Every structure is written in structure tokens, then in C-alpha cells.
Amino acid sequence: MKPLSGNVQGIQRSPIRQILDSAKAYPDAIELEIGQPDFDPPVHVIEAAVDAARNRYTGYTANAGIMELREAICTKLARENALQVGTDEIMVTVGAMQAIFSSMAVLLEPGDQILLPDPGYGNFESAARLLNAEPIYYATLPERGFEPDFERLEQLVTPRTKAMLINSPSNPTGAVFTREVLMRCLAFCQKHDLYMISDETYDQLLFEGTHHSPAKWDDEGRVISVFTTSKTYAMTGWRIGYAVANPEIVRQMTKIQEPTVSCVNTVAQHAAVAALLGPQDCVAYMREQYRVRRDVAVQVAKELGLKVSNPRGAFYMLVDISAQDKCSLDFSLDLLDQERVAVGPGCAFGPICDRYVRISFCASESDLRKGLTRLARHLSASTPLSRILSATATVA
16 A cells, blocks of 8 residues: 655654553552643533533534633633733634644645744644644753743744744743743744744643733734643643634634534533633632642752752643663653653653653642652662762762
8 A cells, every 4th residue: 555644654652642651551650741630620610511511502613613612712811811802813722732733734834944942842843743844943941940042042043934832831841931031032023023822821820920921912913822721720631722813813723623623522612611701719729739739849859859940830840860871761661660650751842851851740749759759769770870979079
């Protein structure tokens, strides 16, 4: 038979999924590898879904989403993001990732380049490659709280550069870009006539600082903002995300909906209306629990001598494993096999991140303590004596 698409075959499966699958062989494993909230969806959201199903709100909807949900999104954006938009500027999607993929599909021609953060979510690159676009990584620097290296960023722009993607709060670093950094990113896009895709999946999960949506400073329509109910309301499996952009971009994105998914799950859309318009104390509660876990994880890591990021948002922390000689995937597989701890290999998040593994706070405080203790023990056992002596001499 004729070969399958070389473009698709050239895309690597996420190393996180490899760890997730491998962890199934270890029923006693402590799982810190995936960003899956360990809370139930709010009761009023579940009740809204049941009510929608019982009242037969189960047929096809408009490609862009039901009007009630788009109106609820307008309310949420005004309330939480200082964005005043109309329903013609919103498209409901199957999670945030479909919104990002559709945004790229509308913006990028084959051969176009898109600037992606390193470290950054690995599916950004996969989406670009599926569209025959070229992902170009820009560094975010650990010593600057994982903010972009703007000097290096300027050197990456070519005539083929079409867009820049930013992610704040960040997966996997937990970084939260300040107002100044975000405005500088937007100014950079304006200077080089680039579109900006702003992934704001974790916009409601901040521990310090303030979340800013760069679209509120955009008077040209070059910013596409992406949000989701997945993390904020523990609705990952419900698959409700949405893109916010100028009406022409949304019109073009809506064309993609028909031949791909037709529309988003109708029952889940009605549940999302309840999530956005209903009581928000559930969000505050989950955010506070993640903050407590963040504090525990950072404190335990420091006590164990681990070098970690300082997450100010989302629910992830990077642990530096560069003292040992293995790549992050091999280290993670060995950690799972020998210590029964599953973590996210840093190589899933870009070249810079191979020196790290990612810890998710979607676990109990007890599991975080035990998991980090085992990780520290495994890292110590995996680190060559020469490096330990060198580090000791440096400290002395």
C-alpha cells in the first residue's frame, strides 16, 4: 500500500503520555505527571448537564457554539479579563488545544514560521507541524523567572515569521508574565507585524501577581486569546474551550469547525454556561488548595536540596535534574521503575527543558512530599560523584 502521511509520522508522541501509559504497570505509583485536576466539577455544573440531557438539549448546535454560552463568555471576559467583546468575536472549541490549532490553521501557510516558548507546552509544536508550518523556539530564561529573552527574540524574526504564541500563566514553568512583559510582547508583534496567540488556559489559577489579557491593549485585532473551562472548573473531560478574536478571524475559524468536529458537545456547552455564570467560590477554593500544595512542594524541595522553579500560577513546578547524565525521559522512566514516581519529562516542553522534570500539584500534600523525597533520592543516586564533588567545591 502507499505510505501514510510523512508529515504525521514525523510528529513524536508526547513523552508525558509515554510516562502515563507506563505508570499503569505500577498500581502503587505516585502520579505527579499530568495536569488533571483531582477535584470534582462543581455540583451546579453537573446538575446543568443533567438538566440539558433530560430536556433533550442534545442535538447539533451552531458551529461557533450556542448563543447562551457565547453570551456567558462575554460576561466572563468582562468580569475577569477586562475584555469587552461581542458574540461574533467568540468561537467555542473542543478544549483550548483545538482553539490553538484552529488559530494556527487560519494564520499559517505551509512554510510560515511561528515563535513558540521554550519551555512550552509540547502540543504547540505538534499543531504547527501538522499544518506544515515551522516552529521556532524562543528562550524564556530561568534566571529571569522564565520571561522571554527579547534580545534573542529579535534575532529569530525572518520574512517567514507570521505569529508568536505566549502562555501566561505558563505550563510547565508556572511563570506569570507581568503587565510590562506582556505589553513588550505585544509591541514586539506590532513592530514585526505578527499575530499573537495568547494561551490563557490558567488565567484564574494565580498565586501571586495579576493576570493580564494582552488583547485589552490591542486595537488592531492581531491578538487571538484562548481560554478553557478545563482547569478552572476541573472540567478537563468536558472539552470546552473558546477562542476570542476579531470577527473576521472568528468567521474563518468557524469554517474549520464544520469539517472537523461540526460543533462542540451540546450538553457540555450548557454545563459551561452554568460554570461561567454560576457561583465562583468553587474556583477560589481550588485555587487556594493548589496554592497550599505549591507552598508545600517548594518548601519540601528546598529542604531536600532540589533546585526548582518558583511557580506563581498554573499548578506545575520544574525540578532541575541537570546534575545527572541522562535525558529527562530516561530519568523519568527510571524514576518510575525504581521509585514508583511518575513525573513529566522536561523534553516534552522544548530543548531547554530537557534539564528538568515537571511536577503537577494535582495530587495530595502527602503524595507530593513522598514523591519529591523519592525523586531527590533517585537524583542523588543518579548523579556522578565527580559532579557532586564539583558542586560541593563550588559552594565552598
